[in-house]
Amino acid sequence: MSVNGQMPVGRNKRLLGAAAVGLGALGAGELVAAARGGSLLDGIGRLAADYAPIPVVEEMVARSGRYDKEMTRLGVALGAVTAAAGMPLLPNRLRTPAAVAFGAATAAVSLRGANRSLAGALGGVAAAAVLRSGLRHRPAGPAGELLWAAAGTGLLAAAETLVRRADRRYRERVRRIDLLGAHAPVPEDGLGAEPGLSPLITKAGRFYVADVNSRPPRIDPAQWRLSIGGQVAHRLRLSLADLADQAVEFDAVMVCVHNTAGAHRCGNARWFGVPLTALLDHAVPESGATRLVTRAVDGYTISLPLAPLRTGEWPGYLVIGMNGEPLAPEHGFPARVFVPGIYGQYTGVKWLTELELADDSHVDYWCKRGWPTEPLWVRPQARIDVATGDAAGSGKFTVAGVAWAPPHGVSGVEIRVDDTDWLPVELGAELAPAAWRRWRTVVDLPAGAHTIQARAIGRSGDVQDAGHRPPFPIGPGGLHTITVTA
Numbered sequence: 133m134s135v136n137g138q139m140p141v142g143r144n145k146r147l148l149g150a151a152a153v154g155l156g157a158l159g160a161g162e163l164v165a166a167a168r169g170g171s172l173l174d175g176i177g178r179l180a181a182d183y184a185p186i187p188v189v190e191e192m193v194a195r196s197g198r199y200d201k202e203m204t205r206l207g208v209a210l211g212a213v214t215a216a217a218g219m220p221l222l223p224n225r226l227r228t229p230a231a232v233a234f235g236a237a238t239a240a241v242s243l244r245g246a247n248r249s250l251a252g253a254l255g256g257v258a259a260a261a262v263l264r265s266g267l268r269h270r271p272a273g274p275a276g277e278l279l280w281a282a283a284g285t286g287l288l289a290a291a292e293t294l295v296r297r298a299d300r301r302y303r304e305r306v307r308r309i310d311l312l313g314a315h316a317p318v319p320e321d322g323l324g325a326e327p328g329l330s331p332l333i334t335k336a337g338r339f340y341v342a343d344v345n346s347r348p349p350r351i352d353p354a355q356w357r358l359s360i361g362g363q364v365a366h367r368l369r370l371s372l373a374d375l376a377d378q379a380v381e382f383d384a385v386m387v388c389v390h391n392t393a394g395a396h397r398c399g400n401a402r403w404f405g406v407p408l409t410a411l412l413d414h415a416v417p418e419s420g421a422t423r424l425v426t427r428a429v430d431g432y433t434i435s436l437p438l439a440p441l442r443t444g445e446w447p448g449y450l451v452i453g454m455n456g457e458p459l460a461p462e463h464g465f466p467a468r469v470f471v472p473g474i475y476g477q478y479t480g481v482k483w484l485t486e487l488e489l490a491d492d493s494h495v496d497y498w499c500k501r502g503w504p505t506e507p508l509w510v511r512p513q514a515r516i517d518v519a520t521g522d523a524a525g526s527g528k529f530t531v532a533g534v535a536w537a538p539p540h541g542v543s544g545v546e547i548r549v550d551d552t553d554w555l556p557v558e559l560g561a562e563l564a565p566a567a568w569r570r571w572r573t574v575v576d577l578p579a580g581a582h583t584i585q586a587r588a589i590g591r592s593g594d595v596q597d598a599g600h601r602p603p604f605p606i607g608p609g610g611l612h613t614i615t616v617t618a
């Protein structure tokens with residue numbers, strides 16, 4: 133690449149100037165998109181989620197914890213600014229075509245798939261226009277660069293504020309919908325309140341969120357209908373009110389397949405939903421139907437084998453409420469499918485639009501990328517939430533946590549100090565077999581550092597897998613292990 137004999141310092145300056153212009157252009161584009169309810173960053177983030185190779189996805193999930201969405205947006209923004217910084221390296225005659233190509237590409241990204249957004253496309257065009265003209269009149273000196281960068285940051289912040297405000301309004305509107313009438317109070321489990329121990333029921337705001345989008349889609353409940361179609365004798369179209377009439381409450385833990393030992397990608401809730409057996413009976417599947425495909429507004433699909441759902445052997449639900457309220461937007465408002473005991477990635481979609489009865493030819497979102505086609509069942513797992521020594525420093529430690537083995541339930545939890553014998557602990561009362569169960573014990577520890585491990589035992593005799601195993605491709609294995617000093 134020719135730099136026309138300029139000193140490298142001059143080139144670095146030009147790259148820095150272009151990066152500043154890039155940030156300005158990104159801010160302008162994002163604000164244009166946000167003003168119309170869309171986002172450039174979110175569209176590109178979804179593209180990344182859809183096409184990133186599995187090792188990259190796994191690494192990202194493992195490293196980002198609960199901030200995966202923020203990390204994705206940041207990564208996309210950094211990528212865009214870096215791309216802009218490289219523009220001065222292009223020969224002059226290619227710069228306009230490159231900016232046009234950039235605009236066309238972001239517009240195309242925003243217009244693709246089920247999440248398509250005209251707003252994002254307009255943002256892409258605006259960003260490209262600002263980029264091109266900004267590069268023509270490149271910022272003169274550090275003051276100009278600073279101005280561009282500050283403008284870009286300010287515009288990005290303004291866009292974020294707009295989107296958050298709209299999200300908040302939508303959330304309030306959703307919360308006000310009265311689906312359940314009276315909600316039964318959640319019983320106690322006899323373990324009381326131990327500081328640091330997870331509550332029996334996870335509040336929506338504390339419940340993990342996992343999906344391929346940057347933000348939850350907004351769906352108008354008045355317009356929304358669930359359609360049941362495909363290979364059925366009776367097609368059905370049901371409103372939220374129709375579904376609420378048939379719904380019942382049930383308690384269950386939901387676990388992400390990425391929930392490695394000790395992680396918080398799981399939560400226990402009192403759900404409100406319609407048994408799938410009832411819906412399937414109404415629709416009457418045809419004899420060729422072998423799978424229930426759950427389709428969502430974000431273009432994501434999860435399919436489940438039909439036979440065990442029809443008989444109720446796998447007790448699945450079409451869920452419309454959580455902890456006495458409609459589903460929160462990030463948890464799938466207005467409806468989702470949930471079969472307790474199956475990992476979140478296999479249990480049914482959030483933001484459900486359609487239940488389609490189909491044959492085995494359908495391939496799901498993650499299965500196209502190498503995950504197994506058949507549902508993966510949650511393995512028994514125990515998490516240690518608390519290990520606190522008494523105030524006197526006597527070496528007595530209270531160790532407590534939660535454990536699950538859905539759908540049949542936890543029959544025991546054991547802990548082990550420094551690789552000695554496994555010792556049973558006290559269990560809280562069981563809310564439901566599919567729910568998580570709290571546990572607690574007191575151990576005497578001699579002075580020094582110790583490791584404590586916990587394991588769950590399922591009612592079917594299944595013991596938690598001790599060997600470490602990463603989530604891909606059959607779900608994680610391994611024990612939660614902590615160190616304490618007495």
Ligand SMILES: Nc1nc2c(c(=O)[nH]1)N[C@H]1C(S)=C(S)[C@@H](COP(=O)(O)O)O[C@H]1N2
Pocket residue numbers: 339340341342343344345386387388389428429430432462463464475476477478480481482483
């Ligand atoms: N439409 C849709 N549904 C989805 C997903 C998604 O990306 N899109 N992710 C699944 C995964 S991987 C999990 S673990 C659960 C998480 O549900 P939560 O965010 O309510 O905890 O939703 C599932 N349903």
Ligand SMILES: [Mo]
Pocket residue numbers: 342387388389390476477
């Ligand atoms: Mo997940």
